[in-house]
Amino acid sequence: MTQPLYEVRDVSKSYGSVIALSGVSLKIHAGEVIGLVGDNGAGKSTLVKVLSGAHQPSEGTVILEGTERKWNSPHDALVAGVETLYQDSGLAPHLSVSANVFLGRERYVKGLLGKLGFLAQKEMDRVAHENLDRVGIAVPQSNRSVSQLSGGQRQAVAIGRAVSWASKVIILDEPTNHLGARQAGEVLSVIKAAKERGLGVIFISHTLPHVLQVTDRIVVLRLGKIVADAPTSTFDAESLLGTITGLID
Amino acid sequence: MSNLVNRAKSIAGNQQALLLLVLIAMIAFFTSRNSIFFSNAVFGNIISDWAPIVLIAIGETFVIISGGIDLSVGSTVAISGVVAAFSMRSLTEHGHGSTQTLIVGFFVSVATGILVGAINAFLITKTNVVPFIATLVTMGAGSGLAIVFTGGGPIGGGPDAAIQLSVPKVGPFSYPGLAIVALVIVLGFFLHKARFGRYIYAIGSNEFAARAAGINTKAYLAKIYILSGALAGMAGYYYYLRLGCGAPTSGLGGELQAIAAVVIGGAALSGGEGRISGTVLGALILTTVTSGLIIINVAANWKQVVVAILIAAAVLLQEARAKGSSSKLLSNLFKKKN
Numbered sequence: 328m329t330q331p332l333y334e335v336r337d338v339s340k341s342y343g344s345v346i347a348l349s350g351v352s353l354k355i356h357a358g359e360v361i362g363l364v365g366d367n368g369a370g371k372s373t374l375v376k377v378l379s380g381a382h383q384p385s386e387g388t389v390i391l392e393g394t395e396r397k398w399n400s401p402h403d404a405l406v407a408g409v410e411t412l413y414q415d416s417g418l419a420p421h422l423s424v425s426a427n428v429f430l431g432r433e434r435y436v437k438g439l440l441g442k443l444g445f446l447a448q449k450e451m452d453r454v455a456h457e458n459l460d461r462v463g464i465a466v467p468q469s470n471r472s473v474s475q476l477s478g479g480q481r482q483a484v485a486i487g488r489a490v491s492w493a494s495k496v497i498i499l500d501e502p503t504n505h506l507g508a509r510q511a512g513e514v515l516s517v518i519k520a521a522k523e524r525g526l527g528v529i530f531i532s533h534t535l536p537h538v539l540q541v542t543d544r545i546v547v548l549r550l551g552k553i554v555a556d557a558p559t560s561t562f563d564a565e566s567l568l569g570t571i572t573g574l575i576d
Numbered sequence: 577m578s579n580l581v582n583r584a585k586s587i588a589g590n591q592q593a594l595l596l597l598v599l600i601a602m603i604a605f606f607t608s609r610n611s612i613f614f615s616n617a618v619f620g621n622i623i624s625d626w627a628p629i630v631l632i633a634i635g636e637t638f639v640i641i642s643g644g645i646d647l648s649v650g651s652t653v654a655i656s657g658v659v660a661a662f663s664m665r666s667l668t669e670h671g672h673g674s675t676q677t678l679i680v681g682f683f684v685s686v687a688t689g690i691l692v693g694a695i696n697a698f699l700i701t702k703t704n705v706v707p708f709i710a711t712l713v714t715m716g717a718g719s720g721l722a723i724v725f726t727g728g729g730p731i732g733g734g735p736d737a738a739i740q741l742s743v744p745k746v747g748p749f750s751y752p753g754l755a756i757v758a759l760v761i762v763l764g765f766f767l768h769k770a771r772f773g774r775y776i777y778a779i780g781s782n783e784f785a786a787r788a789a790g791i792n793t794k795a796y797l798a799k800i801y802i803l804s805g806a807l808a809g810m811a812g813y814y815y816y817l818r819l820g821c822g823a824p825t826s827g828l829g830g831e832l833q834a835i836a837a838v839v840i841g842g843a844a845l846s847g848g849e850g851r852i853s854g855t856v857l858g859a860l861i862l863t864t865v866t867s868g869l870i871i872i873n874v875a876a877n878w879k880q881v882v883v884a885i886l887i888a889a890a891v892l893l894q895e896a897r898a899k900g901s902s903s904k905l906l907s908n909l910f911k912k913k914n
């Protein structure tokens with residue numbers, strides 16, 4: 328098999344005396360969608376934070392395209408092409424859509440003013456709109472404040488931002504939360520489109536039909552350990568639920 | 577009529593326009609009570625009061641947008657004015673010329689402000705003390721030291737030329753007043769058009785998101801507390817020019833005036849919201865009320881009541897706007913009138 332795009336080996340993470348992850352290994356290939364599932368508190372978000380550079384693992388290694396990496400901050404991972412949509416939204420509601428899309432990656436006007444940090448706002452408004460459009464997210468106006476958007480639209484912007492910047496891996500922690508059926512469907516199409524672009528996608532959700540619908544492989548976490556890692560075709564709704572809850576081993 | 581309703585709606589949604597209307601209404605009211613109010617002398621006085629308040633209020637605007645608070649600005653005005661006064665007295669005693677002395681005094685004053693700001697920044701970003709407590713500490717220490725250093729009285733003995741600088745030269749503006757206007761405009765561009773401001777809004781809006789986007793939030797927070805201190809240092813120097821001496825009571829209560837100006841200007845204490853133009857008008861309204869009440873012979877203590885009402889109105893308006901109902905509220909009012 329080809330070299331994995333992104334990989335963690337024997338990762339453990341504890342918060343004081345709480346062991347949130349113990350000895351977790353996971354591989355993802357380009358153009359692959361992995362479903363990461365597990366009960367509340369299973370350690371999914373913790374694994375996401377390790378993958379995205381928000382937390383350093385207590386033990387274990389993180390490997391991107393065959394090279395061992397140490398993320399000191401989420402920014403390190405971003406620069407390397409790993410984008411994350413956090414469960415507890417990563418948008419700044421007081422800023423506009425485009426300001427959010429470009430947060431940390433602003434474009435500047437030319438010349439001296441640009442060196443002083445003056446922003447090319449019109450250009451960012453336009454490009455943000457194009458980028459969101461390209462990944463299949465329709466947002467009314469990119470100069471509108473995020474606080475004026477509906478919950479679903481906000482989520483769409485957050486996903487659109489992550490997908491449009493990701494060059495290698497995209498991690499989506501419960502992206503369909505709080506979404507209506509139609510918007511959730513749109514998120515699933517965005518995931519499929521990202522896969523077509525050759526990105527590795529890690530999709531976390533409690534909505535098992537969604538997971539069964541878009542993923543190639545499913546990884547089940549229980550109490551900080553991986554209890555199953557198999558192609559999606561080997562699961563059905565019932566067996567997946569059983570594996571998550573521990574009724575099936 | 578619907579045209580008027582629409583216009584009322586857009587004004588209610590636009591804090592600046594509303595503030596301008598309030599200001600004009602105030603000027604009209606005070607003038608109608610005493611026509612002396614509408615004069616160059618009074619406007620010159622209002623602008624002289626406004627200049628140092630707007631300096632510290634602009635620093636407070638940056639801080640409040642970031643989701644913090646700076647309680648130390650008033651006492652920083654006092655301590656930096658006092659330290660600058662000592663340095664200028666000493667230079668004058670040693671026979672240095674007044675221009676040179678005034679320039680050194682300016683830098684001493686700003687450096688003192690920066691030092692206080694840096695202490696705030698250290699406490700907040702390195703030891704993780706919440707801004708309210710950190711700046712409460714420096715506020716107490718600053719005003720205490722200003723009194724200890726001076727024994728409570730003003731420190732004079734500096735260059736005589738100082739006080740001439742605070743005389744209005746261009747309309748109601750003195751030269752230092754004009755410099756303050758220019759500085760405020762430049763800072764407005766950095767807040768609203770440049771990366772510096774963008775990141776401060778982002779931090780105040782959602783610090784986690786800002787950090788996740790790669791913004792060095794602590795470095796930015798440190799910069800704004802230092803900026804706030806530097807501006808308070810300039811205000812301390814401004815009071816020195818105005819009084820011709822450094823008084824430990826200059827800037828007394830300045831933090832509350834600054835916060836009031838920022839809140840009246842439409843910023844939210846929860847962060848992420850606020851504009852320089854709002855703060856400029858908020859500070860102007862505050863100083864206009866102060867002068868106006870004196871001129872129409874209202875007891876000075878009424879000023880606090882009026883300011884309290886203005887703050888309450890600003891907060892209510894903000895609440896209404898947050899719910900998206902300020903325009904609805906207004907258009908309902910108009911409907912009833914029809």
Ligand SMILES: Nc1ncnc2c1ncn2[C@@H]1O[C@H](COP(=O)(O)OP(=O)(O)OP(=O)(O)O)[C@@H](O)[C@H]1O
Nearest residue numbers: 342345346347365366367368369370371372373374
């Ligand atoms: N910051 C923290 N401090 C202490 N314990 C934490 C912290 N974050 C998570 N935990 C603990 O680590 C464990 C794993 O939590 P995590 O958030 O990774 O679960 P999850 O699988 O994402 O759950 P959910 O489906 O509810 O989002 C839990 O026992 C949780 O209480």
Ligand SMILES: [Mg+2]
Nearest residue numbers: 371372373414
């Ligand atoms: Mg979670």
